[in-house]
Amino acid sequence: MHRRFHDLLPLLLVPALMLSAGGCTPRKKTDTANTLNTYQPSRIKGLDPIYADDIYSGTEVKRAYEGLLQYHYLKRPYELAPNLAEAMPEVSADGRSYTFKLKKGVLFQDDPCFKETGGQGRELTADDVVYSFLRLVDPRLVSTGWWVLDGKIEGLNEWRESAKHAPPDYTKPITGLQALDRYTVRITLVRRSAQFLFALAMPFTSIVPREAVQHYGKEFLNHPVGTGPFRMAEFDRNSRLVWVKNPTYRKELYPSEGESGDKEAGLLEDAGKPIPFLDRIVVQVFDETHPQWLSFLSGKLDATGIPKDNFAEAVGGNHDLTPELQKKGIRLHKNPGIDIVRTTFNMKDPLVGRNKLLRQAISLAYDAEPYIELFFNGRAIPAQGPIPPGVAGFDPDFKNPYRQYNLEKAKELLAKAGYPGGKGLPPLEYSATADGVSRQTTEYLQKLLAPLGIKLKVNTYSWPEFQAGVKNARGQLWSYAWNADYPDAENFLQLFYSKNASPGPNDANYSNPEFDRLYEKALQLQDGPERTALYQQMVRIVVEDCPWIFAVHRSIFSLVQPWVKNYKRHGFEHNAMKYYRVDPALKKQ
DSSP, X not given: OEEOTTOOOOTTTOOOOOOOOOSOOOXXXXXXXXXXXXXXXXXXXXOOGGGOOBHHHHHHHHHHOOOSEEEOSSOXXXXXXXXXXXXXXXXXXXXXXXXXXXXXXXXXXXOTTOGGGTTOOOBOOHHHHHHHHHHHHOTTTTOTTGGGTTTTBTTHHHHHHHHTTSOOOTTXXXXXXXXXXXXXXXXXXXXXXXXXXXXXXXXGGXXXXXXXXXXXXXXXXXXXXXXXXXXXXXXXXXXXXXXXXXXXXXXXEOOXXXXXXXXXXXXXXTTTOEEOOOSEXXXXXXXXXXXXXXXXXXXXXXXXXXXXXXXXXXXXXXXXBXXXXXXXXOEEEEEEOOEEEEEEEOTTSXXXXXXXXXXXXXXXXXXXXXXXXXXXXTOEEEOSSSOOTTSTTOOTTOOOXXXXXOHHHHHHHHHHTTOXXXXXXXXXXXXXXXXXXXXXXXXXXXXXXXXXXXXXXXXEEOXXXXXXXXXXTOSSEEEEEEEOSSSSTHHHHGGGOGGGBTTSSBTTOOOOXXXXXXXXXXXXXXXXXXXXXHHHHHHHHHHHHOSEEEEEEEEEEEXXXXXXXXXXXXXXXXXGGGGOEEOHXXXXX
């Protein structure tokens, strides 16, 4: 999922998957002791699952909505678990067919859209699963998450194609997507896929009721109606969101097992108890980090990342928590990120897209080490390609020839590209978000390119405007971060697959037939040496073509107040807050 490249936030506490802050918002009288106060670093564009393509909106969407699967909260390595499904699916002998039994008695949240029941939420059925998947692929809706099902389910692409020429028929039978009875769904794939089940835990495949979509129309994105543990109580996308416990939420229990060390860390004290524990989640929107930081220090935020300008206040030598914060009982969590920060070249652009030598020259001028110290306080490592450490396919010995800082080589390639000393090269259009850290990083990039004679024309936008520009291929360069949707290198390599071009996740609009061939071959393989070898071959192809400047892989530092219990950073479970508990006694101190 996309996120702004400079956000160093705990993935689960952002609030965590984005503008009119300007100061700390005092708690309202309705904020009880059993309230978790958290934040978003930018405006939320909406709460419709099929558009939840950034970590910020994805996190908010998952408070109200659920999918067939989720991740086990405590287990590592990461492990999928049932959510709306009562168990993991039954898999056919050929590995292409998955049969899911739904939990019975799961209710959509009460809402006026359910007119036949006087506003009482009805039971979720298999038809809702089929409807939600079809809505995700409906070409009229231009979902940004269509790519997760593209080419995977028998008959689904054909249904999408027919819907381009006539009103879509949501009742038309589809071979690979069937509601066998009220509580049974069968999904049949075109071919075996090692990654498909991961898609069923993503925000895009959350289940929505037809009644809400029809009742609210274009306003559906502001009126979430799901089966999840929290209901929307207040939604001001520019300043504040409030979620309250869903009184009709089904019985779900806190996990009773995890990994080594969880019991000693107190993470199993609530084993077997009904969740969620929280009555309310109050989300404040900040567009600058300083007021966010002050809110945390004053106890008005229950968790935070560490802004780069406040790092020394929080972390001392050896990256340990400072004595001042230790005395307050604040906890520091350090976790490797599964992400990539990069600068993207728009390959559709006739200038940068057609001049590989120009892209390689710019990449060679990018000095990662000072960048890591200036903007990440040392909390990152230089990236040599798209796959981060800790994911199968990462090669620790590989060195990208265009990511070793070499200004003289950059000048040589720039001359071969036709622009010696930058002569004849017009200013390149660089898109950025309109916030303080982006301004600083943009200035750093301008400084790096100045010795080459390359200038940038900088255009700044709000986060939603920035995303819209990228999806419409406006501009020549921009910086982004991609946080993994699931623990597989394919999630990073699909960012270069030609069929995922804008408005899909391949925002570079990169296309290489050989890469596509290898990518499609790898999709049919299970994890193992053969697939890993293909992944590494694909990495070398994109490295040579240089559609990105591969910048850094980050480490995530999170600060948590002493009254927040059951916090364990999770790389993929967006709705982790349903496991959190607030200790009122500690909160009052």
